[in-house]
Amino acid sequence: xxxxxxxxxxxxxxxxxxxxxxxxxxxxxxxxxxxxxTSKLIEVATALRDEMGYDYLSSVTAVDYYSDAPNAENFIExxxxxxxxxxxxxxxxxxxxxxENSTVPSLTxxxxxxxxxxxEAYDLYGVNFEGHPDQRRILxxxxxxxxxxxxxxxEAYFEEEVKxxxxxxxxxxxxxxxxxxxxxxxxxxxxxxxxxxxKETDDPKLYEVLEKAAREYSEDIDTEQVVVNxxxxxxxxxxxxxxxxxxxxxxxxxxxxxxGYLHRNHEKIGERNTWTMNMPFTDRLDxxxxxxxxxxxxxxxxxxxxxxxxxxxxAEYIRVxxxxxxxxxxxxxxxxxxxxxxxxxFTPALYAxxxxxxxxxxxxxxxxxxxxxxxxxxxGVARDLPEGVLEKIKSLVTERxxxxxxxxxxxxxxxxxxxxxxxxxxxxxxxxxxAFSTAGPVLRASGVPYDVRRADPYSIYDRFKFxxxxxxxxxxxxxxxxxxxxxxxxLQILNQALKDLPGGEIMNGKNPYQVRVPAGESYGRVEGPxxxxxxxxxxxxxxxxxRYHVRAPSFINLTVLEKMCVGQKVADVVVNxxxxxxxxxxxDR
Amino acid sequence: xxxxxxxxxxxxxxxxxxxxQNVAITTLDKIWNMGRRYSVWPMMFGxxxxxxxxxxxxxxxxxxxxxxxEVMRPSPRQSDLMIVSGTVTKKMIPxxxxxxxxxxxxxxxxxxxxxxxxxxxxxxxxxxxSGVDQYVPVDVYxxxxxxxxxxxxxxxxxxxxxxxxxxxxxxxxxGKEDIPAIPVPLLGPDLIDPRDNELIKQETSKKPxxxxxxxxxxxxxxxxxx
Numbered sequence: 001x002x003x004x005x006x007x008x009x010x011x012x013x014x015x016x017x018x019x020x021x022x023x024x025x026x027x028x029x030x031x032x033x034x035x036x037x038t039s040k041l042i043e044v045a046t047a048l049r050d051e052m053g054y055d056y057l058s059s060v061t062a063v064d065y066y067s068d069a070p071n072a073e074n075f076i077e078x079x080x081x082x083x084x085x086x087x088x089x090x091x092x093x094x095x096x097x098x099x100e101n102s103t104v105p106s107l108t109x110x111x112x113x114x115x116x117x118x119x120e121a122y123d124l125y126g127v128n129f130e131g132h133p134d135q136r137r138i139l140x141x142x143x144x145x146x147x148x149x150x151x152x153x154x155e156a157y158f159e160e161e162v163k164x165x166x167x168x169x170x171x172x173x174x175x176x177x178x179x180x181x182x183x184x185x186x187x188x189x190x191x192x193x194x195x196x197x198x199k200e201t202d203d204p205k206l207y208e209v210l211e212k213a214a215r216e217y218s219e220d221i222d223t224e225q226v227v228v229n230x231x232x233x234x235x236x237x238x239x240x241x242x243x244x245x246x247x248x249x250x251x252x253x254x255x256x257x258x259x260g261y262l263h264r265n266h267e268k269i270g271e272r273n274t275w276t277m278n279m280p281f282t283d284r285l286d287x288x289x290x291x292x293x294x295x296x297x298x299x300x301x302x303x304x305x306x307x308x309x310x311x312x313x314x315a316e317y318i319r320v321x322x323x324x325x326x327x328x329x330x331x332x333x334x335x336x337x338x339x340x341x342x343x344x345x346f347t348p349a350l351y352a353x354x355x356x357x358x359x360x361x362x363x364x365x366x367x368x369x370x371x372x373x374x375x376x377x378x379x380g381v382a383r384d385l386p387e388g389v390l391e392k393i394k395s396l397v398t399e400r401x402x403x404x405x406x407x408x409x410x411x412x413x414x415x416x417x418x419x420x421x422x423x424x425x426x427x428x429x430x431x432x433x434x435a436f437s438t439a440g441p442v443l444r445a446s447g448v449p450y451d452v453r454r455a456d457p458y459s460i461y462d463r464f465k466f467x468x469x470x471x472x473x474x475x476x477x478x479x480x481x482x483x484x485x486x487x488x489x490x491l492q493i494l495n496q497a498l499k500d501l502p503g504g505e506i507m508n509g510k511n512p513y514q515v516r517v518p519a520g521e522s523y524g525r526v527e528g529p530x531x532x533x534x535x536x537x538x539x540x541x542x543x544x545x546x547r548y549h550v551r552a553p554s555f556i557n558l559t560v561l562e563k564m565c566v567g568q569k570v571a572d573v574v575v576n577x578x579x580x581x582x583x584x585x586x587x588d589r
Numbered sequence: 590x591x592x593x594x595x596x597x598x599x600x601x602x603x604x605x606x607x608x609x610q611n612v613a614i615t616t617l618d619k620i621w622n623m624g625r626r627y628s629v630w631p632m633m634f635g636x637x638x639x640x641x642x643x644x645x646x647x648x649x650x651x652x653x654x655x656x657x658x659e660v661m662r663p664s665p666r667q668s669d670l671m672i673v674s675g676t677v678t679k680k681m682i683p684x685x686x687x688x689x690x691x692x693x694x695x696x697x698x699x700x701x702x703x704x705x706x707x708x709x710x711x712x713x714x715x716x717x718x719s720g721v722d723q724y725v726p727v728d729v730y731x732x733x734x735x736x737x738x739x740x741x742x743x744x745x746x747x748x749x750x751x752x753x754x755x756x757x758x759x760x761x762x763x764g765k766e767d768i769p770a771i772p773v774p775l776l777g778p779d780l781i782d783p784r785d786n787e788l789i790k791q792e793t794s795k796k797p798x799x800x801x802x803x804x805x806x807x808x809x810x811x812x813x814x815x
Contacts, residue, residue, distance in 0.1 A: 140716065141680055145778035148715045155715035156779070177712075178719060182792045186679075186708070186719050187779045193793045195786045200775045232684055235633045235663040239640065240681055261681040262637055265714030272713075281710065287638035287735075353648040371638065371735060585637055 014052070015091075019044055026094060030304070030520020030539075033079075033092025041095050042105050045080075049110060054082035054091050056450075057111035057437055059523070059534055059551040060118055062125040066099070066151035076102050076125055079536065081523060081551075085434045085448060087455035090523060097127065099150075106132035113437020116559050124149035124267075134209050139260035139588060142203055145190050149268060156181055156188035162544045163273050206256060210246045213254035217566060223248050228570070232261045236341050236574035239584030243561075243573060250569045255562045259555075262588040270548035275301055275378070275515050278548065282535075283372040285550060286586040288333055291326040291363075292528040294376035295319060299458055300524025300535035301378050304517050309379035312505045316460045318381050320497050321393065322366075322373075323526070324490040328401065329359040330529035331483040334581040338480055339412065341578035342421050348412060355404050358396055365389050378515055380507035390498075397494045405487050413481065422476035426564035426576040429474060436560040439553045440531025442580055445482045446474035452527035463500075464493045479579040514543060521547075530554045530581055550589055554582040618756045625669075625695070626749040627657035632668035634688065637675025639702040639735040646738040656745060665691040670748070672741075673727075676704035676711055677718040679780040683773050689725045690770040694762030697751075699744055700727045703734045710734065718780070725771060 015034060016023050022040030026033050036044050048054040059081040066074045080093040095104055106129035107114040118129045119138040126147035129135055136142065146153050157177045159165055178184050189195075207227065214225060231242035240261035246254040266285065270278050282297045283290035298319075302309040311319070336352030360370045365386055367373040375382050412418055428438070433446035443450055451468040453461040469485035471478035519541035525534035531553030538547035557580050564576040602614045635643060647653040647661065662668045665688045677685060689698065700721050703709030708719035721727060728751055731744035761768060772783040781789065 141776045143777060155713065157713045157719075159713070183782075183785055183788060185723060185780075185782070185785075186712070186715075186717060187782075189781075189789055189793050190778055191793055193778060193789070195775075195777065195781050195783075195789045198775055198777050198781060200777070232681065233634055233688060240636055260716075261678060261684075262676060263678055263680065263716045264637075264676050264711040265716055269711065269714055284638055284710070287641060350649050353645060354650070357645070357650050370737060371641065 038095045053084045056083040056085045061549040062121040063547045064151045102127040112435045139263040156186050210254045214246045217253040255565045262584045266589040280374040286583045289326040289330040289529045290373045291322040296526040296533045297535050298376040303522040311380045313502045314504045315380040315506045317501045324494050327490045327529045328487050329356045332356045338578040341574045384506045425476045427475045441482045445471045445478040447472045476579040552586040555587045626752045629658050629670045630660045631670045633661040633663045639674035642735045643674045646741045651738040670697045672699045673705040673721045674701040677721045678716045686773045697728045699729045701731045706730045
């Protein structure tokens with residue numbers, strides 16, 4: 001539909017014309033988008049949504065521009081990426097706010113999908129979102145000292161500003177960082193803190209919010225309601241995820257997800273790492289589909305690096321092959337475990353895992369690792385396909401997988417129990433799906449034909465013939481079926497890619513140890529198996545990213561979970577959660 | 590079966606040939622340990638990436654059932670083994686300690702992967718605990734990021750060896766003393782280990798080493814400043 005990745009110039013002037021005082025184009029070299037006056041943000045966003053068709057708020061994040069040099073201009077910038085749900089490039093808005101008492105109007109009333117992302121910016125940067133209905137910390141716990149993503153906040157194990165660290169053997173003797181911490185642990189406490197008699201508060205705000213939501217659900221609160229916490233250690237939460245649920249009998253009246261139990265500080269570590277060092281860390285975001293994560297990050301950095309990092313043809317094809325294989329293996333896993341949640345304990349999952357293992361074999365042969373592939377490089381891929389692997393992929397793609405996917409489809413899709421348990425459950429309308437910024441299978445199962453591979457093509461996806469699969473009901477059954485459809489489309493892409501796979505180089509130039517990335521910002525997004533996976537990076541021209549943000553699809557898809565579950569039975573919660581297909585590594589990062 | 594199994598029927602007594610089909614002489618320890626080593630029930634408890642490999646180990650290709658360990662229990666009250674499969678975060682460690690305390694003796698802990706063993710690639714992160722062994726005792730460490738299913742199986746076999754080496758007369762859970770529960774860490778301004786209370790009080794009442802040092806990082810910040 002479009003090839004531009006940034007907004008067309010026509011719209012630029014349109015927005016500027018419309019708000020001559022409040023909007024001006026971002027003139028910093030390497031930057032795009034518009035700087036918006038904080039007080040006018042709501043007005044501009046309303047116009048964007050209602051008049052210009054930018055109805056999809058993809059990503060909200062904050063950047064800390066900080067330098068301890070005297071007279072440095074320090075501020076926090078909140079960055080918004082808007083899209084049209086009909087396809088096309090991004091429109092980027094930015095508002096700047098001082099580092100002390102940072103306040104920005106909340107966009108949650110306009111775009112419901114901003115909810116969690118704004119809470120994250122509040123949690124990690126201390127930006128106050130005025131008008132946010134439920135501003136609590138989301139990844140860290142209430143009471144944690146400081147806003148950890150700010151540049152002047154140092155963790156207990158802080159060694160140096162950036163990697164690679166200097167020699168670790170300063171006196172001919174290795175040291176471990178914990179030996180330099182007085183507690184021998186990764187902990188630090190504020191001056192004068194006295195732990196004796198410290199009482200932990202069990203997040204009272206969470207229960208207040210639950211009660212408020214319950215009252216909104218029904219005025220009549222005569223019946224006794226109970227609060228149930230599902231997780232963080234629960235076999236059906238797909239990891240360490242917690243849901244606080246308020247129940248009236250068996251009916252859910254309010255639900256709040258609680259996350260952060262796997263918050264591994266990807267972004268903080270990522271801003272200390274060099275560009276190349278981040279690649280293996282992206283593997284561990286969505287650890288079921290590491291190749292897609294590699295893809296997104298490589299795209300974002302290559303966009304900044306320009307032509308000198310344009311991957312050669314063969315590398316592009318290998319990338320697509322790997323990304324689509326990843327999608328199949330991820331969907332197999334998702335289907336298997338959704339059936340687990342539906343009550344078909346482990347049998348469908350076992351069948352799915354058998355096929356997934358075969359795909360993992362290909363990854364292991366190519367990259368050396370089953371799950372954490374670390375395969376993409378800026379300007380290509382790390383290694384060529386070894387001997388025999390191509391034949392293996394071909395036989396898998398042409399013979400075995402189509403048969404096995406049909407088998408799963410035949411056994412499961414028409415099953416009476418599966419259908420009665422999933423049809424009409426957790427319905428999301430197309431309007432809601434767009435408003436809540438859902439992505440991937442969740443969005444398409446609600447009847448919105450939005451697929452980044454088609455809406456804003458990257459790499460060589462514009463060369464392949466495939467359908468953007470859509471289902472119309474937006475329930476759990478459709479979210480299950482769409483994954484089967486998508487696997488078939490992936491096979492179609494794979495067939496074409498395998499047929500056309502050219503020979504030649506796999507890297508643009510030599511595989512560098514260290515890359516230089518010109519100053520600027522870039523947002524690379526791919527259609528990952530779970531939805532739109534975006535990497536927002538800011539470079540200041542040095543060897544490390546100044547900002548490294550991950551737009552995690554399963555994190556943002558969770559915003560809609562409450563909407564899916566309220567009014568249904570408690571047994572449907574795990575089914576709804578399973579149909580979103582979350583991976584906690586990506587949710588909590 | 591008993592004749593080929595090395596763990597029993599090696600008590601040092603000769604069994605007359607005519608009875609070998611029917612009689613086995615062994616020690617109580619050996620028969621007790623054989624029962625335990627083939628019925629270790631792990632807790633169904635996944636933390637991060639390693640949990641995926643743990644599930645693969647339990648699934649069709651690697652088949653944990655060969656070791657009698659396929660019965661994964663979602664409740665700590667019914668489990669013998671906690672496989673800490675993934676990064677232990679500060680937000681999660683109170684729950685892990687609580688789960689460990691809730692497990693009945695005999696209980697074992699297997700730290701799966703680099704993160705659970707020592708923090709792994711995320712060690713420097715502000716929300717990451719450098720190894721679960723700072724809070725709960727670990728029996729077996731399995732290296733890898735994530736360990737392959739084969740590596741996990743090797744770790745489980747090492748655990749079986751450890752079980753074999755235990756004697757019913759020596760084990761702590763049949764001793765006279767109560768085994769104290771591990772104090773559950775608290776989430777304050779940072780993670781608070783109640784065992785460290787005195788040390789924390791002592792450290793936080795000190796004057797900051799350098800004026801530039803933020804309260805968040807006393808020692809390393811001083812290091813960087815020098």
